[in-house]
Amino acid sequence: MADDDRSPEEEFQELIRQLFGGGADGIDPEQLSRLTGLGIDPAMMQTVMRHLQGAFEGDGEISWDLAQRQALHIANQDGLGVTSGQRTDLDQAFALATLWLSEATTISELAQPPRALTRGGWVEATLPVWQELAEPVATSIADALTKALSEQAPDDMQNLVQGAGRLMRSVGGSLFATQLGQVVGRLSLEVVSGGDVGIPIMPDGEAAILPQNFADFGRDLEIPDDQLALYIATRELAHARLFRHARWLRLHVISQVTDFARGIHVDTEALEDLASRFDPSEPEELRSALESGALLPARSEAQTAALTRLENLLATIEGWVDVVTAEATSRLPTAERIAEAVRRRRAVGGPAEQALGSLVGLELRPRRMREAAAMWRAVTDAVGVAARDSLWDYPDLMPTSEDIDDPAALVARLEARARGEEPARDAFDDALEQLLRGDAPTGDGDAAQSGDAAAGGGDAAAGDAGASADTAESDDAPEDGAPGDERPV
Numbered sequence: 001m002a003d004d005d006r007s008p009e010e011e012f013q014e015l016i017r018q019l020f021g022g023g024a025d026g027i028d029p030e031q032l033s034r035l036t037g038l039g040i041d042p043a044m045m046q047t048v049m050r051h052l053q054g055a056f057e058g059d060g061e062i063s064w065d066l067a068q069r070q071a072l073h074i075a076n077q078d079g080l081g082v083t084s085g086q087r088t089d090l091d092q093a094f095a096l097a098t099l100w101l102s103e104a105t106t107i108s109e110l111a112q113p114p115r116a117l118t119r120g121g122w123v124e125a126t127l128p129v130w131q132e133l134a135e136p137v138a139t140s141i142a143d144a145l146t147k148a149l150s151e152q153a154p155d156d157m158q159n160l161v162q163g164a165g166r167l168m169r170s171v172g173g174s175l176f177a178t179q180l181g182q183v184v185g186r187l188s189l190e191v192v193s194g195g196d197v198g199i200p201i202m203p204d205g206e207a208a209i210l211p212q213n214f215a216d217f218g219r220d221l222e223i224p225d226d227q228l229a230l231y232i233a234t235r236e237l238a239h240a241r242l243f244r245h246a247r248w249l250r251l252h253v254i255s256q257v258t259d260f261a262r263g264i265h266v267d268t269e270a271l272e273d274l275a276s277r278f279d280p281s282e283p284e285e286l287r288s289a290l291e292s293g294a295l296l297p298a299r300s301e302a303q304t305a306a307l308t309r310l311e312n313l314l315a316t317i318e319g320w321v322d323v324v325t326a327e328a329t330s331r332l333p334t335a336e337r338i339a340e341a342v343r344r345r346r347a348v349g350g351p352a353e354q355a356l357g358s359l360v361g362l363e364l365r366p367r368r369m370r371e372a373a374a375m376w377r378a379v380t381d382a383v384g385v386a387a388r389d390s391l392w393d394y395p396d397l398m399p400t401s402e403d404i405d406d407p408a409a410l411v412a413r414l415e416a417r418a419r420g421e422e423p424a425r426d427a428f429d430d431a432l433e434q435l436l437r438g439d440a441p442t443g444d445g446d447a448a449q450s451g452d453a454a455a456g457g458g459d460a461a462a463g464d465a466g467a468s469a470d471t472a473e474s475d476d477a478p479e480d481g482a483p484g485d486e487r488p489v
Contacts, residue, residue, distance in 0.1 A: 070181025195239030319372025
């Protein structure tokens, strides 16, 4: 068929073939002019084709720079900075908060001085963590777009689709990066401090307050600004100190969120339904679907269990921060009113839930924060500040969800430890100690046999005929041995 005999639809299909087939080094302007029959502006199409070519020629990776540009655009719209007066007031609040906090906790001060941040500064400081949290879902969306394209295309277009796979990954990743930028940008207009979202998004060991949002937070509370600043500064320092002291805790929280996110898979039926009615001239529906998380399916049972563990972990953290902040600000007349305002803000779904809900389908509310705070107060009253704070020294010492349910049992264990009473050793403890020391097991009891099983050694492992009796006893050990044998190492 001669070029002049092509319909506008055929001209458009040829342009797409040139793009995906790698033969689009130079798109013929005359071809573009013929698209007017489809109601397409040739100039606009040329711009679109140029961007698509750039995506096609890329490596298929997600453009996180796009997220940063979008977030900074939203954060810096008002053009406001931190005035010298605001910086001075916050420096004074942080200085007094540091003194008060040192009386309420044995966890040491920060190595770096806290600071006042602009909204744009907060975006730049926290975006690497948001990227880490969002990347699993971004990859899932990009993969789903590629899969949907392959499944929906007719057989005679499969070769074309294979060449478009990298483009679709780039497009899907760019859509999600744009969403991330919008979420983080809007979040920058609301957060009051670095620890406001409950998860460790600030660089390790750093504390900060955003003066631009601090004024909005206290506007309707009818509380003097200096008292409000002192409370927020104390809470922010407590949060930052905890994560700096328990360095394992930061990785523990982030890994739980990302593990949840890796279980997310895009709802392809919802994606296909959206694509079937999508109008390029009205992209609002697509943007709304991405921002609301409508393309993410219902949580699986495994994800629901993971969410429960994460909520308990964050409640344990927030409960400790609440108790320490309350003790440190006991001299502050309005401390309880401010604390209640903070709790209400979190209970109705604060900035963290809005951001994570749209990014990874994670509705994040520390629902058990009050119960966790009650546990920490009971521990403090029973064994004191030093013993309480020592529970953050190692991961296996941190209170569990069972301890939140039954603080009395935790208090009893801590009081027994304070009296020098150690829990009775069992076979598992003996075997584990031998394994860690690298000693050969000795003795004929169950402990030695359990040690053989744990180390993968012993006569049974060697196949020694003379050890058949020992082997039988080792096989019986899990049944009549201590329950501790089933605990993970």
